[in-house]
Amino acid sequence: xxxxxxxxxxxxxxxxxxxxxxxQLHPAPFEAVVALLRRGIERLAAAEEFPRLVIPPVIPRxxxxxxxxxxxxxxxxxxxxxxxxxxxxxxxxAPHAVEGGAWDSAQRASDLxxxxxxxxPVYAGLAGRELAExxxxxxxxxxxxxxxxxxxxxxxxxRMVELVTAGTEEHCLAWRATWLEAVAxxxxxxxxxxxxxxxxxxxxxPTRRLFQAAQRKQELKxxxxxxxxxxxxxxxxxxxxxxxxxxxxxxxxxxxAPGNTACTAFGIERIALALxxxxxxxxxxxxxxxxxxxxxxx
Amino acid sequence: xxxxxxxxxxxxxxxxxxxxxxxQLHPAPFEAVVALLRRGIERLAAAEEFPRLVIPPVIPRxxxxxxxxxxxxxxxxxxxxxxxxxxxxxxxxAPHAVEGGAWDSAQRASDLxxxxxxxxPVYAGLAGRELAExxxxxxxxxxxxxxxxxxxxxxxxxRMVELVTAGTEEHCLAWRATWLEAVAxxxxxxxxxxxxxxxxxxxxxPTRRLFQAAQRKQELKxxxxxxxxxxxxxxxxxxxxxxxxxxxxxxxxxxxAPGNTACTAFGIERIALALxxxxxxxxxxxxxxxxxxxxxxx
Numbered sequence: 009x010x011x012x013x014x015x016x017x018x019x020x021x022x023x024x025x026x027x028x029x030x031x032q033l034h035p036a037p038f039e040a041v042v043a044l045l046r047r048g049i050e051r052l053a054a055a056e057e058f059p060r061l062v063i064p065p066v067i068p069r070x071x072x073x074x075x076x077x078x079x080x081x082x083x084x085x086x087x088x089x090x091x092x093x094x095x096x097x098x099x100x101x102a103p104h105a106v107e108g109g110a111w112d113s114a115q116r117a118s119d120l121x122x123x124x125x126x127x128x129p130v131y132a133g134l135a136g137r138e139l140a141e142x143x144x145x146x147x148x149x150x151x152x153x154x155x156x157x158x159x160x161x162x163x164x165x166x167r168m169v170e171l172v173t174a175g176t177e178e179h180c181l182a183w184r185a186t187w188l189e190a191v192a193x194x195x196x197x198x199x200x201x202x203x204x205x206x207x208x209x210x211x212x213x214p215t216r217r218l219f220q221a222a223q224r225k226q227e228l229k230x231x232x233x234x235x236x237x238x239x240x241x242x243x244x245x246x247x248x249x250x251x252x253x254x255x256x257x258x259x260x261x262x263x264x265a266p267g268n269t270a271c272t273a274f275g276i277e278r279i280a281l282a283l284x285x286x287x288x289x290x291x292x293x294x295x296x297x298x299x300x301x302x303x304x305x306x
Numbered sequence: 307x308x309x310x311x312x313x314x315x316x317x318x319x320x321x322x323x324x325x326x327x328x329x330q331l332h333p334a335p336f337e338a339v340v341a342l343l344r345r346g347i348e349r350l351a352a353a354e355e356f357p358r359l360v361i362p363p364v365i366p367r368x369x370x371x372x373x374x375x376x377x378x379x380x381x382x383x384x385x386x387x388x389x390x391x392x393x394x395x396x397x398x399x400a401p402h403a404v405e406g407g408a409w410d411s412a413q414r415a416s417d418l419x420x421x422x423x424x425x426x427p428v429y430a431g432l433a434g435r436e437l438a439e440x441x442x443x444x445x446x447x448x449x450x451x452x453x454x455x456x457x458x459x460x461x462x463x464x465r466m467v468e469l470v471t472a473g474t475e476e477h478c479l480a481w482r483a484t485w486l487e488a489v490a491x492x493x494x495x496x497x498x499x500x501x502x503x504x505x506x507x508x509x510x511x512p513t514r515r516l517f518q519a520a521q522r523k524q525e526l527k528x529x530x531x532x533x534x535x536x537x538x539x540x541x542x543x544x545x546x547x548x549x550x551x552x553x554x555x556x557x558x559x560x561x562x563a564p565g566n567t568a569c570t571a572f573g574i575e576r577i578a579l580a581l582x583x584x585x586x587x588x589x590x591x592x593x594x595x596x597x598x599x600x601x602x603x604x
Contacts, residue, residue, distance in 0.1 A: 026366055026369075039358065061322070061331050061334075064330070064448070066462070078407075082400075082409070083388070086386045090383065090452040091383070098380055099511065105376040105380065106377075107368050108368065165362040165363060213393040
């Protein structure tokens with residue numbers, strides 16, 4: 009064990025926009041808040057044993073197909089395409105490879121998609137197993153969603169930390185209830201105004217309303233909502249119960265039945281934005297008690 | 307300032323492969339090495355003032371067009387595509403949204419590409435400026451390159467930290483020489499076997515050899531090469547001089563002439579793999595002196 013310090017550098021933590029909506033650069037003071045949040049979640053999770061995995065921002069296409077993401081959310085998925093032609097084929101396109109140019113006609117879909125949620129590779133890793141005891145994982149990844157509108161916090165690329173469990177229905181429901189409470193308590197400890205709400209996912213197509221109504225009726229998704237800007241309240245964390253959706257999709261079982269899963273998801277940029285909104289854009293000037301409550305996870 | 311500890315957890319740090327070549331998950335002991343490397347680079351950079359920016363894994367397409375990346379390396383670029391059709395159009399594709407299904411025929415190129423190198427947004431940020439003094443930046447981003455072959459360390463998605471400067475030719479050349487030396491010293495301090503070589507970039511098309519020969523003749527690129535597996539030596543860091551390429555492309559000047567730029571790039575996964583190869587796959591068992599030399603940047 010080696011001793012280091014996380015310092016919160018002076019200066020404005022406000023993210024820097026790019027020419028693309030929902031895509032931003034993060035200065036050092038913002039990243040210090042991210043480091044504190046990671047630390048806090050780690051502490052919060054210390055009560056249970058969560059093996060940790062860092063997930064890359066691109067994953068196999070087959071994985072989101074199998075998980076049902078393509079079917080449910082085609083409008084949000086980013087697919088990775090590339091040029092696989094010959095040098096002779098590129099010769100015709102090369103003159104168009106300038107700003108605003110139409111050089112992309114030969115781009116073809118690759119074997120990869122952008123990561124839509126950090127937890128999918130975990131379910132793939134359970135494929136074919138019978139879980140004698142509940143499994144747990146802590147994952148972090150940079151996710152992508154092709155949002156149609158842009159506002160503060162509605163990012164297309166953002167970091168998500170998730171605590172995930174798989175096991176029986178009974179285990180997953182009890183686990184989710186515990187975590188919903190724990191996360192709300194942590195966020196309130198940072199002096200954020202948290203409201204807990206039953207929520208639904210942005211399904212696509214004519215069956216959208218049906219799926220959303222079913223999801224709400226069964227209370228599968230709870231969101232923790234907090235102001236992230238003046239007059240703008242967004243979900244900064246959620247606690248989800250997937251029933252046996254992933255157990256069926258990836259073929260793992262618990263007590264002989266398709267495995268159930270649950271997860272608690274933290275939207276890292278949104279929590280940071282909520283903190284900037286509540287305490288000001290210069291984290292080095294935040295009260296020591298706020299810094300401590302973020303990093304100590306209690 | 308708050309005190310925390312970076313602990314190196316017990317266990318095997320070996321990355322976990324996915325079904326896609328060059329795309330891997332990272333367990334906690336690997337991430338501890340990444341945290342130590344970040345810390346070391348931060349210390350190494352403390353002699354100069356480098357404002358820090360974290361770059362997202364997707365950036366505006368216009369930026370790589372303007373930087374000349376599309377023209378030079380079309381075979382490596384990943385473009386982000388999405389479905390922008392209506393629910394009625396999706397109805398025909400939805401039945402194919404299963405594993406291995408052909409649901410992607412209506413994917414269209416978006417305004418985003420995958421980040422090919424962490425430094426591009428910095429040059430865009432200098433657009434239109436006359437630099438009275440040299441500018442400096444420290445950037446980190448998760449980069450993507452559509453590599454055609456796979457071997458240990460030849461990842462398609464990987465983290466890159468870069469130290470970047472912009473100013474006159476004289477400044478950039480002297481800065482690069484200093485950093486080439488400093489980084490080689492840091493890597494040798496970790497007991498890695500480092501060789502410094504003049505190198506070139508994997509340009510595409512019939513003019514490839516010409517560009518590579520010119521790049522070598524002018525010694526624009528130096529690579530620091532280290533064994534990352536048995537019989538496999540790879541570049542784990544580089545020191546680059548771009549002449550006025552980005553000054554011309556983005557329209558910034560120094561002393562009235564197009565600005566010159568230079569950068570030192572650290573391939574984070576490759577340095578970590580070189581360390582695992584040299585010291586074993588369990589970082590918690592590495593000698594304390596190795597851990598210290600990584601994290602102290604000297």
